[in-house]
Amino acid sequence: MAELKDKHWWAKWDRAAGKFDFMNRGVELRFGKDKQEWFSRAKGLTLLVAVGTGLDLPYFTKDHSLVGIDISKNMLRIAAKKCEGRKNTKLIQVDVETLSFADNSFDSIVTSCTFCSVPDPVQGLKELYRVLKPGGKMYMFEHVQSNIFWMAPMMDAMTLITRHFGPELNRRTGKNVLKAGFRLTEEVNIHLDMVKLFEAEK
Amino acid sequence: MRFLFKLVDYILAVFMGVASVWLVSLVVGSGWNMFIAMFVGMFLGMLAVFPALLFSCGVTTAFHVLPVGMLITMFTGMIAGMAIAMGALSTSQLYPLAIFIAATVQLAIDRYDMKLKGEVPLGRT
Numbered sequence A: 001m002a003e004l005k006d007k008h009w010w011a012k013w014d015r016a017a018g019k020f021d022f023m024n025r026g027v028e029l030r031f032g033k034d035k036q037e038w039f040s041r042a043k044g045l046t047l048l049v050a051v052g053t054g055l056d057l058p059y060f061t062k063d064h065s066l067v068g069i070d071i072s073k074n075m076l077r078i079a080a081k082k083c084e085g086r087k088n089t090k091l092i093q094v095d096v097e098t099l100s101f102a103d104n105s106f107d108s109i110v111t112s113c114t115f116c117s118v119p120d121p122v123q124g125l126k127e128l129y130r131v132l133k134p135g136g137k138m139y140m141f142e143h144v145q146s147n148i149f150w151m152a153p154m155m156d157a158m159t160l161i162t163r164h165f166g167p168e169l170n171r172r173t174g175k176n177v178l179k180a181g182f183r184l185t186e187e188v189n190i191h192l193d194m195v196k197l198f199e200a201e202k
Numbered sequence B: 001m002r003f004l005f006k007l008v009d010y011i012l013a014v015f016m017g018v019a020s021v022w023l024v025s026l027v028v029g030s031g032w033n034m035f036i037a038m039f040v041g042m043f044l045g046m047l048a049v050f051p052a053l054l055f056s057c058g059v060t061t062a063f064h065v066l067p068v069g070m071l072i073t074m075f076t077g078m079i080a081g082m083a084i085a086m087g088a089l090s091t092s093q094l095y096p097l098a099i100f101i102a103a104t105v106q107l108a109i110d111r112y113d114m115k116l117k118g119e120v121p122l123g124r125t
């Protein structure tokens, strides 16, 4: 695993790693089926962005060719334990904003609660655009800023707190995907207008 | 499973409603200025969302608790604050009211969720 030494902003994710599986059990219980269905569309060599502790690994068949990346070493350490029996899965510590992969390397990309957490989401998405093969697709499970009039300001206010220990609640991920150059081909609400599935194409 | 999830949602909603009345009743007393009682009630009521979030992360998500919880605790907190300040309702009368508000808000949000669920027409993003 390559080491990144010159940054420290992800310390909050290193700290969160130990209790991450417990804290996110509800997400997997409630949305696991939706994720599995959505991610099963990914074909060929797939980049799993911000793999975290590997909660999404069971949604892929054991022989799926996967490259899981994350910025946090502690997260990856836990994910590595879930990779037993997955010969075609590789984990790499890397920043999605500065990927080390060559252009057009991947057939598909999957993100899961990723762009609530990446500091510069458009830069991260531009990098994903670069490494995805032309015609390749990106499948996303993301929570985003609500347009419900009383929820939107609440999410802005809560983000002032949550960003110190976890994700931001007010990201406009759909718009960011378009800004990065992707074509949005599908968008599905799975809980209110806050938890969504996106499919985007290069 | 869906039924169990719904049950959890309603239990949490009721917990937040009842907890917000309880919190307000600890602080606001009869004879308080109505306006102040309303705001203090609203603020204290909303604090009830945090334990609900914390205790429920194993079975539900913040996205199920927050929108519902914010509304329930804001309303019940405000009503409890004003009712206690006016001496209009006792705490034991406020609890059933809180349960009613909680169930109604949860039902309304569920219906709204059903309306929003599904494919979003492209170009709306």
Ligand SMILES: C[S@@+](CC[C@H](N)C(=O)[O-])C[C@H]1O[C@@H](n2cnc3c(N)ncnc32)[C@H](O)[C@@H]1O
Pocket (backbone or CB within 6 Å): A010, A013, A014, A024, A049, A050, A051, A052, A053, A054, A055, A056, A069, A070, A071, A072, A075, A094, A095, A096, A097, A111, A112, A113, A114, A117, A118, A119, A124, A167
């Ligand atoms: C909310 S967690 C989601 C983890 C996992 N996808 C899941 O749903 O269980 C966000 C993850 O993004 C990672 N992350 C944040 N910024 C990143 C970046 N710039 N590059 C790579 N990973 C990043 C964090 O380390 C963390 O594991």
